[in-house]
Amino acid sequence: MNREAVRYVDKHGNVLPSYDHLKVAMLLDLLGVRYSVKTRGEQVVLETDNGAVLPGMLGAEPLDRMAKVIEISDSSLNFDYAHFLPDSPKCSVLHGHSSRVTVEVAGYPVDDMVVEFGEAKRIVKGVLNELDHKLIVCGRYVEKLRGGRVKVRFVGKDGEYELIIPENSTYIIDGESTVENISSHIAGRIAERIRRNNILYVKVRMSEGFGKAASSHTWAME
């Protein structure tokens, strides 16, 4: 997309300089607050009828330039897992992988930090520990049995599998256990646990063996 071609216009026909301005204008319209668009020096601001200039931060820098990204990558951020993908010719056999994970957390710094690094690493390790040395499996192949066991049934390329295994050795996710879905699940779990309103997104890059990796973003603020 050619960014120069993008024009942000509010519902009164005012041309605004950024998407951030437009979001504020839409919010004011939603709240029924009347405003006018003014230029102060080199900055375009929205001024309400009672004199409030919104938002103060628009005057300084665009929001996306104020956001910072921290990267958490460490040889300890890895885990092993088993899985199967019935619809894939090669991966429909039960097999395992060793994965390395790199995590990015983006957000607006609070006290000069997006999130305290040690805390972020503890959260990431906690999430990975839940998956480590488990059979990661889509819920639709799993049937609960009594006595803390489950039956996992699927049809692979050479025929039907039926496994009775302890429930504690499985980790159930919503979709098929592709590297894309697993990385997206991990990003979601990390975002849930960080739970700070300055966080924009959590991105997880997960490798699955040699030369295969996927990245997933979870947006923390909708």
Ligand SMILES: [Zn+2]
């Ligand atoms: Zn695989």
